[in-house]
Amino acid sequence: MNKRAKLEKVLGDIFSDKLLDNLAKHGRIYKFEEGTHIISRGDEIEDIPIVLSGTAKVVRTDDKGEEHILFYLNPTEACTATFSICSESKKSEIDFILETDAELLLYPVKLMDQLTKEFPSWRYYVCRNYNNRMKEFLETMDTIAFMKMDERILKYLQKASEALKTSVIPVTHQEIANDLSTSRVVVSRLLKQLEREGKIKLRRNRIELL
């Protein structure tokens, strides 16, 4: 499939034809493997990544080298954090890592101003992206501020199950602990409790949601 057709397929519903032409002309499509660091903190950003397939995560690394997930990006989504810096061509504040194998459209930052001026559908897209991120951000704020750890874990499992379309989630206690920034011991204890309550079933390296 050629570039233009691929873009059409993924983004056709939200972008105008002329915008697709422009993206096909100046952008490049690459396949990357799971775990690839597309952008690291401090990098100069030359291209904006737009996710065409797969899932990427945007994380912030603290001074201890711990990762904190800010949000995930699914196909058609782009990292708005990169938009905010593009006009001044500053350095990245975040890390952009692939959660799965993925295809990305890389579009040069230099040309982005022009997109904003020329294409209403691009402006709309950027706005929508911003709104989505903001929503997600508020949601996680709520979760952290008002919900107890056991509820957070349950929510985490439900989200994962939804994303993977299966009730059996392949995940270790340690991984959950990392994602929720807590310790493995705490996760194990709360999971045990949830199991006693009959909400889940625990097995090695996977958890079944009931």
Place this chain on the structure above:
DNA sequence: ACATTAAGTGATT
């Protein structure tokens, strides 16, 4: 059989 890694648990702060 042995080593490695995941998970469970009591005690302490």
Place this chain on the structure above:
DNA sequence: AATCACTTAATGT
């Protein structure tokens, strides 16, 4: 809820 210290269970070699 975090940490330590230890046990037990599952899995790979």
